[in-house]
Amino acid sequence: MVTINDVANAAGVAPSTVSYVISGKRSISPKTRRLVEDSIRKLGYHPHAGARALASSKTNVLALVVPLRTDLNVAVVMEFVASAVTAARAHDHDLLLLTKDEGPAALQRVASSAIADALMVMDVETADPRVPMLLALDLPVVLIGVPDHPAGLSCVDLDFTAAASACVAHLAELGHRSIALIGPSPAVYRRGTSYATRFLRGFDEAAKSRDIRAASRSCAHSYEAVSACLDDLLATDPGLTGLVVHNEAVLPGLLSDLRHRGLRVPEDISVIAVCPDSMAEQHVVSLTNVAIPAEEVGTQAVEMTMRRLAGHTTPEVRLLGPRLTRRESTASPRS
Amino acid sequence: MVTINDVANAAGVAPSTVSYVISGKRSISPKTRRLVEDSIRKLGYHPHAGARALASSKTNVLALVVPLRTDLNVAVVMEFVASAVTAARAHDHDLLLLTKDEGPAALQRVASSAIADALMVMDVETADPRVPMLLALDLPVVLIGVPDHPAGLSCVDLDFTAAASACVAHLAELGHRSIALIGPSPAVYRRGTSYATRFLRGFDEAAKSRDIRAASRSCAHSYEAVSACLDDLLATDPGLTGLVVHNEAVLPGLLSDLRHRGLRVPEDISVIAVCPDSMAEQHVVSLTNVAIPAEEVGTQAVEMTMRRLAGHTTPEVRLLGPRLTRRESTASPRS
DNA sequence: TGCCATCGTCGATGCGCTTCGACACCGACA
DNA sequence: TGTCGGTGTCGAAGCGCATCGACGATGGCA
Numbered sequence: 003m004v005t006i007n008d009v010a011n012a013a014g015v016a017p018s019t020v021s022y023v024i025s026g027k028r029s030i031s032p033k034t035r036r037l038v039e040d041s042i043r044k045l046g047y048h049p050h051a052g053a054r055a056l057a058s059s060k061t062n063v064l065a066l067v068v069p070l071r072t073d074l075n076v077a078v079v080m081e082f083v084a085s086a087v088t089a090a091r092a093h094d095h096d097l098l099l100l101t102k103d104e105g106p107a108a109l110q111r112v113a114s115s116a117i118a119d120a121l122m123v124m125d126v127e128t129a130d131p132r133v134p135m136l137l138a139l140d141l142p143v144v145l146i147g148v149p150d151h152p153a154g155l156s157c158v159d160l161d162f163t164a165a166a167s168a169c170v171a172h173l174a175e176l177g178h179r180s181i182a183l184i185g186p187s188p189a190v191y192r193r194g195t196s197y198a199t200r201f202l203r204g205f206d207e208a209a210k211s212r213d214i215r216a217a218s219r220s221c222a223h224s225y226e227a228v229s230a231c232l233d234d235l236l237a238t239d240p241g242l243t244g245l246v247v248h249n250e251a252v253l254p255g256l257l258s259d260l261r262h263r264g265l266r267v268p269e270d271i272s273v274i275a276v277c278p279d280s281m282a283e284q285h286v287v288s289l290t291n292v293a294i295p296a297e298e299v300g301t302q303a304v305e306m307t308m309r310r311l312a313g314h315t316t317p318e319v320r321l322l323g324p325r326l327t328r329r330e331s332t333a334s335p336r337s
Numbered sequence: 338m339v340t341i342n343d344v345a346n347a348a349g350v351a352p353s354t355v356s357y358v359i360s361g362k363r364s365i366s367p368k369t370r371r372l373v374e375d376s377i378r379k380l381g382y383h384p385h386a387g388a389r390a391l392a393s394s395k396t397n398v399l400a401l402v403v404p405l406r407t408d409l410n411v412a413v414v415m416e417f418v419a420s421a422v423t424a425a426r427a428h429d430h431d432l433l434l435l436t437k438d439e440g441p442a443a444l445q446r447v448a449s450s451a452i453a454d455a456l457m458v459m460d461v462e463t464a465d466p467r468v469p470m471l472l473a474l475d476l477p478v479v480l481i482g483v484p485d486h487p488a489g490l491s492c493v494d495l496d497f498t499a500a501a502s503a504c505v506a507h508l509a510e511l512g513h514r515s516i517a518l519i520g521p522s523p524a525v526y527r528r529g530t531s532y533a534t535r536f537l538r539g540f541d542e543a544a545k546s547r548d549i550r551a552a553s554r555s556c557a558h559s560y561e562a563v564s565a566c567l568d569d570l571l572a573t574d575p576g577l578t579g580l581v582v583h584n585e586a587v588l589p590g591l592l593s594d595l596r597h598r599g600l601r602v603p604e605d606i607s608v609i610a611v612c613p614d615s616m617a618e619q620h621v622v623s624l625t626n627v628a629i630p631a632e633e634v635g636t637q638a639v640e641m642t643m644r645r646l647a648g649h650t651t652p653e654v655r656l657l658g659p660r661l662t663r664r665e666s667t668a669s670p671r672s
Numbered sequence: 673t674g675c676c677a678t679c680g681t682c683g684a685t686g687c688g689c690t691t692c693g694a695c696a697c698c699g700a701c702a
Numbered sequence: 703t704g705t706c707g708g709t710g711t712c713g714a715a716g717c718g719c720a721t722c723g724a725c726g727a728t729g730g731c732a
Binding site: 003004046047048049050051052053054055056061063066070076077079080081083084087088091096097098099100101103104110111114115116117223224225251253254255257258259261262283284285286288 | 338339381382383384385386387388389390391396398401405411412414415416418419422423426431432433434435436438439445446449450451452558559560586588589590592593594596597618619620621623
């Protein structure tokens, strides 16, 4: 293994000088700097992460807590993770993956073992049991999602309330008077998952303020569940003309089932989805959607984290505005 | 921060004794052990990861290199990652995420900074440029996938050749005489992605040995691409009765399009997919499939890695046998 | 020419842990 | 009773780095 001493010897300087060349924390003459940098390159020197962490109490590692359930949107989670790790690398940090399954104790462990410098937490619930622990941790923490009492924690997410509102507005402006929300599986609501709750609230409020009939159903992603859900909705209100789908997993099944029933999209029923654009474009009838900006959220989460690490201490809550793209799946209802 | 000294003081023993209690590398009297363990618990002590890494040259971290492309099956990647991190935690290790985008240099960096104890690499290509570097690294390495020359590296994956063979066999036994493979996007083949190549080879060989007409197409996952692909296949051989789909992303579009054409599954055309079981069950017509055992592969990868870390030096290549589940989407062709 | 400020470099120290050799104690055996 | 082997514990060293105070060199100014 190549150490800082080897580099120092090769360059004919003291180890501390090498350290200062790398960190830039003291001025170095151009000559010495070049000498040292050449030696570093020649020897292929990389500082030992453990030693560095020990001496500086910085690990250059960000921990990310992800949900590993399959009832969540895997594609979105993946996209988020991807952009987070890329953004982290851009700041010379690595990403450590933790699972939500490990519970709050894992957060403790990471914090007190000095495994990571900061935590990013996905799949936040409205009354998340991890929040009090996170507050006590005195590590920078960024939540993806917004709990009921985020006091002192940074949060970033799509503004799901506004997203729901945008969906309702779009349908209302097309002239729909009776719409329904097909949401995530019951388990997601039961956990009080932040985004599901916020979307539902936005949906109900927007519908009420526009005086539109609005039903909402939770729906597992099996074909049977989708079918039963539609049965239910159509029986309850045969005049239903618009569907807001906040559950990407059911989209294929839902569209198949609608056709099966002889309901054409958008002639007989409009569908608007909350899903990544790539998914919206993938269906026979391309879907009007509100995009889930997972990539943007991931990048923002890392940026906020880095800002906290740089000493920016005030926590911020950042809600990204929704972007609705009109495609083929929504139209005015036939009168 | 609580250090080993604090624990030692609280327990009235030497720091080294605490260390030995934790590691179990020397025998400790039951009395002392209890004393120390109580103090550890009371103080909430967790060893400092950096210090530990420095002193023992073990980080208890596994690095996983994942592909972040969206032309791959995200769900499978996610499932793999999930099981890998879970398995790693079961061995008291953490998982560090790297992206393939960072290239071979990132592997260098991780190795020579002593950030991780071992590497697991996904999305291996037949002539993967990372292989030579990995061999030079003298870290334990486990590949997910099998390159052309794995000499000296451990590999684990589904036996895609056998999987293709099983698909062909299933259709052949049902009486199909003309079948086609719809594979991943051209980019995947262009990269020489290991699993795609192996599946294609298995498909061609099995078809030839059974004297069945077999075509194969690469297909991007846009709806247009799927449609064009089917146009092409049906024009080339109007007698086509069986489809093997090795590209989960196109399944929804494909099934929609078939129905659009008036081709019923399985009455007019049989479809067999290579995809996770959950996905196979999610469609209106549940799909006969060969499962992608991502979870099993993830677990195995970690187990192999741990074995290497424990001194088991001989690399192994482990190919998991395919499991074909018959569902509603395959049947004998009408004569 | 002499003094001081500044810049660039060095040496020493300590971060928290593991590990090695040393050593005290105990029981067993002669 | 004296000695020997084994068991359980201790103290010290060192892992590779960042950081701080110190110090020599250099240049500017009087």
